[in-house]
Amino acid sequence: MQPFSVVFFLASVCFASAFDKRIVRANGIFASRTNVSVISVNNGGLWGYWTWVDMCPEHSYAIGFSIKLEEYGGVGVDDTSLNGIRLFCSPEQTRNVMYTVESDTGDFGEWSKIRWCPQDGALNAFQLKVEPYQVVNDNTAANNIKFRCSNGVLMEEVGGLFGDYSEWSKPCPNGKICGIQTKQESYQGIMIDDTSLNDVRFFCCN
Template identity: 40%
Template sequence: MVNLHTILLVSCIFLTLSFSVESAIMKGSPGGILSSPRVTDWGEWGDFEYCKEGTYVIGMRLKTEPAQGPSDDTALNGVRFMCGIVGESQKVLHSPERQIQSREGNWGTWGVSYECPKSYAVGFQLRSEPHQKNHDDTGANNLRIFCSNSMKYLEGSGLSWGEWTEPQLCPLGWAMCGIRTQVESPKGHNVDDSALNNLDVQCCKLSQYNELL
């Protein structure tokens, strides 16, 4: 028969472990990973890149190649996230050390930045074109991010081939804090390239969550 002393000891150990786990989460340790639906699956994955501790994704910039007419199209080539804390100056948010990106394609240019108004990015939605068989493949075309204060999205200046996939959202009280991208390497002259195909996004616990309610 289990005595009272044993029960109390087990309870104390459980509470200690629970407190340690919760403390680690509140400090911003990584949580779940959001993955874009694999409409296409070409290319190699880059490494995960993370916001600095205590900061979260607030905005994005996209690298896109405009429509090439009869030539090969690649559409979306790169995604760059801006990390910060709500209320920081534009100068800080746009500094190189606050921007993270993973693997990127060779084509296109970086466009304007899109920023959540006084809130954090808590999810994304990728526009992807399925395999075109004997026609030009582009893979991913555009990206939206969802903001925590209104759940409205910011839509990038990508292209419009394909369809919007299902939105991918962090758990309540979490925000985006990391990214890795899957990009197909150049395949040579007169060969169909697709550049960026997918992205995975890391969610982290918002230590300031209660302050944002």
């Protein structure tokens, strides 16, 4: 076997052993976990209500994420853009299970691929891309999110077209992101403007 093939094989084995886990939605099971702080931004959308808290299990932190996005449908189509944010919790304390947390999620769109913090990093701060209120045109509210890992790496998935990013949230003080709560507008029905995800805040744990 050639040297390159050996390296590639070993890398593949390591990757498989790290992420060959049974992925399970936490679905609020660990919502009573104690957190040390909450981080947020100030440009969230106007619509909807804060939904339920979803937390990683004890001694586990968010090490990756994916987004649920409804792609732009064109002029005259009611778009909702960002519908959900899913965090992937570190599996060290959960054996062969990797829990995901996402709080409430909108009805539209598809989930993106997963982006992982490299080098044992965990999610530590974020920016939210939000379209401001449109008097005449279609409103979409949140369009994308960008994370910074505890090792300084920035991560962003391809998101919606509209709006601008907020300033960076404060980083988790002496900790890492371990939970999420979303502000969602529920489906409004036919011929009524929908926005789905409007805002999000994250919980930090030591």
